[in-house]
Amino acid sequence: MVTASRDKGTGQKKKSLGQTLAGLAIGVVLWPVFLPYLFIHEPVIDLKNTLVILTAIVVSAVLALIIHEFGHAIAGAVSGMKFMNMSIGPLVVIRSGEKNRIIFQKPALGYLGRAMLRFPAEITAEQMENVLKRYVAGGPAANIIAATISVALVYTILPSGVLLTFAIVNLLLGAANLIPSDSKGMMTDGKHLSMLAGKTPGKELVLISYRLMQEDTEGTDWSPETVRTAEELVRRNPDHPLTPALYASLSPYYISKNPLLSEELGREIAFRERPLKIDPLQDMADIAMIHTLHAAGLLSSEPEIRTKLSRIGETEKVTRLFRDAYSAILDRQADKLNDYLDELEHVLGEWHSLYLEGIYEKERVLVLRNALRDCETQCNR
Structure with missing residues (x-):
């Protein structure tokens, strides 16, 4: 029992260290994104601009979440998966029968957003694994693409602190979701990708869960x-x-x-x-x-x-x-x-x-x- 406890503690330390290093890496990437803007445009930091940026952060967070979930849904649908439901906060879109319904409901397990798709026909485990990788990666990829386009616009034809804020929020959400971590029943996209790639245990558990959902x-x-x-x-x-x-x-x-x-x-x-x-x-x-x-x-x-x-x-x-x-x-x-x-x-x-x-x-x-x-x-x- 003592050995197991030590092993578990060591695993938690390694996990915390890995997440800390990943967070530092995100911070290092963010500096080149917004620091040049400060030198080029020298924005005035006053109450008005502070309120504008705070509002931009809140609005950008909602938009980034929508982009993230649509990224999952589009990547899954293009790969042959069938839409089941998508939630953005309390707003839920359900595919029931041949019709879409909209309801308002508290998110499950603390998820702020969630896109659920399933496999409509029998496929091999290898095919399922490849499709799931694209489906899971679709959310962070959509955020990173949105951030890249926004940064390009900011430094070329559309200099805007609001647009730069939108880019940073998307980059943060996309990059943070690629960190392999889990907490209180919630797993990041990075953790799912790590399991599907065989880097951490659990690939077979993920695949059988989708197999059960596929069959019924x-x-x-x-x-x-x-x-x-x-x-x-x-x-x-x-x-x-x-x-x-x-x-x-x-x-x-x-x-x-x-x-x-x-x-x-x-x-x-x-x-x-x-x-x-x-x-x-x-x-x-x-x-x-x-x-x-x-x-x-x-x-x-x-x-x-x-x-x-x-x-x-x-x-x-x-x-x-x-x-x-x-x-x-x-x-x-x-x-x-x-x-x-x-x-x-x-x-x-x-x-x-x-x-x-x-x-x-x-x-x-x-x-x-x-x-x-x-x-x-x-x-x-």
Whole structure:
């Protein structure tokens, strides 16, 4: 245990050092971009110009985010992927059936922007890997291209501090996203590219996740071969940051057939020690295991079940509400359970930025409705 702890600490130090050096490199690149402008034009630094630049930074950040997500979407579509949804802050564009819909919803897992595309037809793992590299790189590339064009205009025909600010913000967003890092369930494009290139572990986990989404985005109609591959990867990579999300995606396949298989598969993934205080992917794995235990009739007999439920955090609202609903079942609090289930149905709505149509989650709500009736019967005795 001591050795593992030291290795983990060493890895975190190397990771922090790498990110620091990458940040310094970005800073070194930025100096030649804006420093010549200061010498050529000698801008006046007063209150008015300061407010203009601050406003330009805010507007540029929004525009850079839009450019970034459209870069992903265009790169994926050109490579043969199919558009699913795109979010810019609370604004979400959904492709449902043959129509596009616009809704407003809080971003999932803290993402300020997100473009989701999938593969519409069967392709080989090698083809999928190549397309995903272009799709992931499309976002940072779009920012860097926008920054390059803006800088060229600033130093040729359109000198403007506002345009230069726009260029710098785009360059920062694009370059920062290329740094391989992850935090609280969010991974940069650079981390995904690093995994796809085989520089860091996780390529097979990324590919199988897209394979599951390709075969059935809303349910569990996956081929037995794909399921076996996903199960094997869960067993082989219990400590990888992506494995909890893969287990959470895979568990519904078993829960309707044999929940004990899901329970056995999740033992190394769910309820494990949390190195991070906020870990929404681990929360998803824990809730998937709770669903499994409830379906198998093992929830109340699970050792330290209330302690395990209490570890699930507040970051993602659906997992938090399921946590509270199961706690109410254990405590036989019918009124509270009813409130949590009502809120769950409201949060899931017609579409959710993380669970999409939420077919499985809505099925679990119906199951807990039945548990609510049992709870009311027992409480009235």
